[in-house]
Amino acid sequence: MIAGLACLGLVACHASAAGSEPPAARSVGSAGAGRLSGKVIVIDPGHNGGNAAHPEVINKPVWVGNGRKACNTAGTATADGYAEHAFTWDVSNRLAKMLRARGAEVTLTRGGDSGVGPCVTERAAIGNRAHADAALSIHGDGAAASKHGFHVILPLPVGRNRGIVAPSARLGEAIRDAYRSGTGMPYAGYLGKDGLDRRDDLGGLNMSTVPAVFIECGNMKNAGDAARMSSAAFRQLMAESLAEGFENYLR
Numbered sequence: 001m002i003a004g005l006a007c008l009g010l011v012a013c014h015a016s017a018a019g020s021e022p023p024a025a026r027s028v029g030s031a032g033a034g035r036l037s038g039k040v041i042v043i044d045p046g047h048n049g050g051n052a053a054h055p056e057v058i059n060k061p062v063w064v065g066n067g068r069k070a071c072n073t074a075g076t077a078t079a080d081g082y083a084e085h086a087f088t089w090d091v092s093n094r095l096a097k098m099l100r101a102r103g104a105e106v107t108l109t110r111g112g113d114s115g116v117g118p119c120v121t122e123r124a125a126i127g128n129r130a131h132a133d134a135a136l137s138i139h140g141d142g143a144a145a146s147k148h149g150f151h152v153i154l155p156l157p158v159g160r161n162r163g164i165v166a167p168s169a170r171l172g173e174a175i176r177d178a179y180r181s182g183t184g185m186p187y188a189g190y191l192g193k194d195g196l197d198r199r200d201d202l203g204g205l206n207m208s209t210v211p212a213v214f215i216e217c218g219n220m221k222n223a224g225d226a227a228r229m230s231s232a233a234f235r236q237l238m239a240e241s242l243a244e245g246f247e248n249y250l251r
């Protein structure tokens with residue numbers, strides 16, 4: 001994991017992951033202004049800070065197109081207690097700021113990190129109502145401690161989302177490629193293939209009518225991934241990489 005550790009320093013990671021590309025080419029400065037103007041992006045920070053204390057709300061079943069699932073869940077956390085909802089909230093806000101600086105209109109599916117919900121169906125509906133050009137749900141996985149790496153989850157056709165399966169796959173591949181090269185994180189070795197998984201049990205994908213994918217940014221139960229996810233500098237790098245992914249898909 002020497003290569004991964006090198007990525008804890010932003011400069012080292014840019015240098016190792018981007019090869020000959022000068023770091024300046026990736027920065028969000030005046031050169032990036034307007035590149036995403038006219039584009040509508042919805043970012044969904046997974047879970048919420050008040051979810052764990054309100055099971056009566058988040059355990060309520062909602063229809064996700066092919067069955068019923070819980071409205072929302074509490075999410076996972078690192079061994080040190082860094083919660084997934086806090087991680088997703090932080091990365092989402094960093095990403096939103098970068099995308100807005102490039103001219104995009106960005107909506108987050110929740111307005112803070114201390115509330116409850118919204119349900120997965122409402123998170124999808126926010127993207128649908130916004131007629132988003134692309135939507136991304138940000139998560140951290142809670143797999144066995146020995147497993148590590150990231151993966152992007154693509155929708156399978158479940159009724160109303162049929163029209164977005166193909167563009168979502170393109171969005172997911174763009175996000176995967178940018179995240180891999182930008183962060184140096186490896187593909188998850190414990191599920192999916194080449195950093196991509198396909199699921200038909202996620203309301204956020206099943207109920208979407210706009211191109212949408214999830215990313216599990218790493219495994220919060222793995223010590224190495226947790227160290228990166230707990231680092232503000234590394235979260236900034238994650239957000240930069242995700243912004244590149246959006247731009248590569250949308251342009």
Ligand SMILES: [Zn+2]
Binds near residue numbers: 139
């Ligand atoms: Zn999650």
